[in-house]
Amino acid sequence: MSTLGELHLEKPIHSDALTRPMPTAEARPHLIVLYPQTSFRQIPLMRGKSILGRGTEADIRLEDEMISRKHSEISWDGTKITLRDLDSTNGTFVDGVALTSHPKGITPENRLQIGKMVLKIDFKEPTDDAIDREFFEAATTDPLTKAPNRRTFIDRSVGELASARRKNQSVHVILCEVDHFKKLTDDWGASAGDMILKSLAQIFTRNKRESDLFARFSSEEFILLLPEMTKADAVKSAERLRAAVESYKFSFNDKPIPVTVSLGVASFKGKEIPTLDAMVSTASQCLYYAKEQGQGQIVHSDAIQKA
Numbered sequence: 001m002s003t004l005g006e007l008h009l010e011k012p013i014h015s016d017a018l019t020r021p022m023p024t025a026e027a028r029p030h031l032i033v034l035y036p037q038t039s040f041r042q043i044p045l046m047r048g049k050s051i052l053g054r055g056t057e058a059d060i061r062l063e064d065e066m067i068s069r070k071h072s073e074i075s076w077d078g079t080k081i082t083l084r085d086l087d088s089t090n091g092t093f094v095d096g097v098a099l100t101s102h103p104k105g106i107t108p109e110n111r112l113q114i115g116k117m118v119l120k121i122d123f124k125e126p127t128d129d130a131i132d133r134e135f136f137e138a139a140t141t142d143p144l145t146k147a148p149n150r151r152t153f154i155d156r157s158v159g160e161l162a163s164a165r166r167k168n169q170s171v172h173v174i175l176c177e178v179d180h181f182k183k184l185t186d187d188w189g190a191s192a193g194d195m196i197l198k199s200l201a202q203i204f205t206r207n208k209r210e211s212d213l214f215a216r217f218s219s220e221e222f223i224l225l226l227p228e229m230t231k232a233d234a235v236k237s238a239e240r241l242r243a244a245v246e247s248y249k250f251s252f253n254d255k256p257i258p259v260t261v262s263l264g265v266a267s268f269k270g271k272e273i274p275t276l277d278a279m280v281s282t283a284s285q286c287l288y289y290a291k292e293q294g295q296g297q298i299v300h301s302d303a304i305q306k307a
Contacts, residue, residue, distance in 0.1 A: 116159030
């Protein structure tokens with residue numbers, strides 16, 4: 001299972017097969033919208049100051065209900081880029097840390113959160129346009145399962161958790177692990193293990209809501225973040241996922257493979273919503289207790305608190 005504390009140590013993910021050369025003097029900074037994926041944009045930055053916001057007075061308009069009309073200010077002086085918050089309602093964040101009105105320098109290594117949007121800075125050569133989508137997919141997608149990767153899940157969760165806190169809504173983390181995955185790969189081989197993981201990603205994608213965040217979190221773990229849902233419905237969602245896996249006919253070389261999953265569900269609401277690290281830690285504890293009870297089990301955080 002995932003170890004706690006890994007979430008703050010992760011660096012942006014790059015494909016081994018895709019390496020971009022160091023930017024030249026001709027490279028120009030662009031603001032890249034990473035999430036939502038449907039809003040993927042590459043916005044060239046002008047020298048000087050630009051206002052980011054939802055209003056018509058903004059230099060760079062970002063359509064998101066959680067973004068203020070004049071939300072933040074980004075500056076490019078030809079050598080460095082800085083960002084500051086303009087007393088926005090929901091704040092401006094760099095790598096999960098809230099900014100103040102004091103400018104903070106940012107680099108391509110940082111992730112910016114404005115409303116529910118996740119953005120980054122990148123320096124682009126004039127000839128980069130043709131390969132940008134390929135780099136984008138490589139940086140956000142798990143290469144085996146084609147599910148969103150761990151870093152993408154972490155980036156996207158910031159806006160969802162901020163929205164739930166502001167609206168006093170519930171949010172839930174479901175951590176799911178293949179039961180006895182090592183034994184499965186020992187008995188059936190690594191190729192069969194890959195097939196199982198790819199099939200699970202497809203099953204989870206089909207059985208989640210469009211608004212749910214989903215990712216491959218570690219070798220045999222998948223994670224979901226479910227906003228705007230009651231505890232009872234979150235448990236029902238976990239049961240739907242468990243049942244969908246149990247009823248799926250996994251097979252390798254025309255031989256059936258018995259596959260089950262265990263799930264841990266952690267629920268929080270409003271101002272009681274902690275950091276994503278803490279939510280994952282609780283879900284991980286629930287998953288541990290689920291696996292202690294046998295295969296194909298679900299444990300909710302309420303059960304741990306009552307124990």
